[in-house]
Amino acid sequence: MRIPSLLMGFPRYFSRRTYFMNFVSRADFLCIGSLASVHHCRTEWMCSSNGLRRELCQQAEQQIEGLSDREQRLVDRLYNGLIQGHRACLAEAITLVESTQSRKKKVAQVLLQKVLSYHREQEKLNQGKPLAFRVGLSGPPGAGKSTFIECFGKMLTERKHKVSVLAVDPSSSTSGGSLLGDKTRMTELSRDMNAYIRPSPTSGTLGGVTRTTNEAILLCEGGGYDVVLVETVGVGQSEFAVADMVDMFILLLPPAGGDELQGIKRGIIEMADLVAINKADGDLVVAARRIQAEYISAMKLLRKRSKVWRPKVMRISAKTGEGISDMWDKMTEFRDLMLTSGELIAKRRKQQKVWMWNLIQENMLEHFRSHLAVKDKIPLLEEKVLSGVLSPGLAADLLLKAFKDSL
Numbered sequence: 001m002r003i004p005s006l007l008m009g010f011p012r013y014f015s016r017r018t019y020f021m022n023f024v025s026r027a028d029f030l031c032i033g034s035l036a037s038v039h040h041c042r043t044e045w046m047c048s049s050n051g052l053r054r055e056l057c058q059q060a061e062q063q064i065e066g067l068s069d070r071e072q073r074l075v076d077r078l079y080n081g082l083i084q085g086h087r088a089c090l091a092e093a094i095t096l097v098e099s100t101q102s103r104k105k106k107v108a109q110v111l112l113q114k115v116l117s118y119h120r121e122q123e124k125l126n127q128g129k130p131l132a133f134r135v136g137l138s139g140p141p142g143a144g145k146s147t148f149i150e151c152f153g154k155m156l157t158e159r160k161h162k163v164s165v166l167a168v169d170p171s172s173s174t175s176g177g178s179l180l181g182d183k184t185r186m187t188e189l190s191r192d193m194n195a196y197i198r199p200s201p202t203s204g205t206l207g208g209v210t211r212t213t214n215e216a217i218l219l220c221e222g223g224g225y226d227v228v229l230v231e232t233v234g235v236g237q238s239e240f241a242v243a244d245m246v247d248m249f250i251l252l253l254p255p256a257g258g259d260e261l262q263g264i265k266r267g268i269i270e271m272a273d274l275v276a277i278n279k280a281d282g283d284l285v286v287a288a289r290r291i292q293a294e295y296i297s298a299m300k301l302l303r304k305r306s307k308v309w310r311p312k313v314m315r316i317s318a319k320t321g322e323g324i325s326d327m328w329d330k331m332t333e334f335r336d337l338m339l340t341s342g343e344l345i346a347k348r349r350k351q352q353k354v355w356m357w358n359l360i361q362e363n364m365l366e367h368f369r370s371h372l373a374v375k376d377k378i379p380l381l382e383e384k385v386l387s388g389v390l391s392p393g394l395a396a397d398l399l400l401k402a403f404k405d406s407l
């Protein structure tokens with residue numbers, strides 16, 4: 001990669017610049033908030049790959065140079081604390097990426113870049129293998145997710161793993177949040193020094209929450225957590241969002257069928273790499289066996305998603321701990337097979353692309369809504385659509401035209 005001569009002339013910034021350029025040249029994906037913004041999408045980027053890289057370097061540079069000394073000190077403190085495994089720094093870093101304040105968002109992106117770069121170095125030392133196993137966990141309310149995480153997490157920390165648990169719950173902005181609930185539900189794990197539990201952000205859209213969860217995953221990995229569990233607390237689309245950000249997606253079901261599982265969307269079963277029928281203890285063992293058999297037959301009919309893995313259906317009891325160790329064995333088998341076949345890396349790459357487009361979509365929409373050319377027209381046109389005076393298509397065309405004409 002060619003180093004822009006402009007950047008070579010400033011020794012004061014050289015180490016930071018070199019670091020950034022190294023990072024940019026090796027990055028498969030750059031996660032810079034402002035890069036996703038339309039303002040920065042210049043057409044000449046597409047003309048040549050060298051030009052594009054140079055431009056990206058400069059953009060990345062601008063990000064770091066734009067920070068005040070105080071902000072830079074904050075980034076350094078959080079970064080150093082994070083990679084040394086300080087939980088307080090990890091918590092503060094996640095709060096920073098969750099911030100909606102534009103200044104803090106910028107600081108968060110610089111921190112994230114540093115963590116990403118560290119990450120890549122560590123992965124290189126690890127022969128290109130991912131540092132952490134990202135696991136998604138979903139299931140209807142009452143399936144026993146928190147009881148499972150408590151039991152599973154404790155088993156892993158006893159085996160010297162470091163576990164972090166992140167929750168995705170866009171509904172928590174309206175329902176008051178899962179914060180208290182999670183804290184009281186996983187009492188022992190939350191006291192474990194090798195575990196870190198982060199409740200869902202208490203506000204935000206699904207897009208916003210998944211963005212910060214994706215970033216929180218990277219921060220947890222930078223903090224040395226080798227198993228990152230992402231739990232969906234909300235129902236609906238959040239399960240799909242989680243399946244899109246993890247290596248392995250697990251569906252936890254109670255030993256019940258039909259009506260009781262109506263909250264579970266059909267499509268989500270197709271996303272599962274492993275279905276765990278929980279509560280297979282006491283009087284519920286028979287029901288658990290029956291449900292397991294039903295799912296085994298149903299899942300045989302599903303489209304094959306991997307060349308090396310067929311989804312498994314297991315019986316476990318989060319209460320007694322039975323089957324949890326076997327389940328971990330299956331999970332590591334999955335990870336190893338996916339890794340050696342190259343499917344895991346391909347999946348992660350695909351997820352990065354999805355993530356990039358989600359960010360663009362989100363930023364573009366925000367930009368559109370707040371743009372002077374359309375901002376005032378939106379309520380008026382919405383009202384006309386609601387009252388049936390205008391068709392949604394025509395209203396959308398009018399707004400898009402006003403937006404395009406202003407560019």
Ligand SMILES: Nc1nc2c(ncn2[C@@H]2O[C@H](COP(=O)(O)OP(=O)(O)OP(=O)(O)O)[C@@H](O)[C@H]2O)c(=O)[nH]1
Binds near residue numbers: 142147233279
């Ligand atoms: N018998 C039995 N009960 C269990 C098991 N796991 C969880 N439970 C019970 O099921 C109930 C729900 O468990 P939670 O862990 O709170 O379930 P959850 O999926 O986190 O539920 P939400 O908080 O509603 O999302 C509790 O009363 C648990 O004690 C199990 O393995 N066996």
